[in-house]
Amino acid sequence: MGESMRKRAMLAALVIAGTVPVVAGAAPASAAVTPRRSCPVDYGVLITSHSTYRLPASGAYFKDGPGGTMTASVTRATTISYSLSTSLEVSASYLFASAKASVSGSITKSVAITTGHTYSHDISARKYGNLQYGSNGFRVGWQSNRTNPNCTTTVLATGTAKLPATSVGWHYWETSS
Secondary structure (H helix, E strand, O other): OOHHHHHHHHHHHHHHOOOOOOOOOOOOOOOOOOOOOOOOOEEEEEEEEEEEEEEEEEEEEEEEOOOEEEEEEOOOOEEEEOEEEOOOOOOHHHHHHHHHHHOOOOEOOEEEEOOOOEEEEEEOOOOEEEEEEEEEEEEEEEEEEEEOOOOOEEEEEEEEEEEOEOOEEEEEEEEOO
């Protein structure tokens, strides 16, 4: 029997006996294949920071003095609306939903100032009193994200927004001139 016949006979005997030589680095055919993780593509807005912020009502600033008492009232109705800074388009609805959930439930897209709110304050001698009506809102930092099919997250845009809240009122401070 020649050399090549002997090799074929040994290989045939191994296959018939149910033993198959394993080549280094090769996986047996019965090994389970680990599937790649897959995530649904999803978009969202994350609030990254927040702080209180006064949003003034247009035309509702008064200055008086030196000294004395200053009284002011809201005499007209105005609306304070949100402002948004970004280099890319972001859905305001996502931003508001995220800010309401993580910062304050009182955040709103706009707030109406009603008439009839009067405020009075004594001004220190030789000082000027300043009054401004507005919303006690928030300044928020945000980022718009996309969850990719491979489960990584891509930041699409970032920015800041000044969001009015339903709480409105007068803000008083004094200055030297």
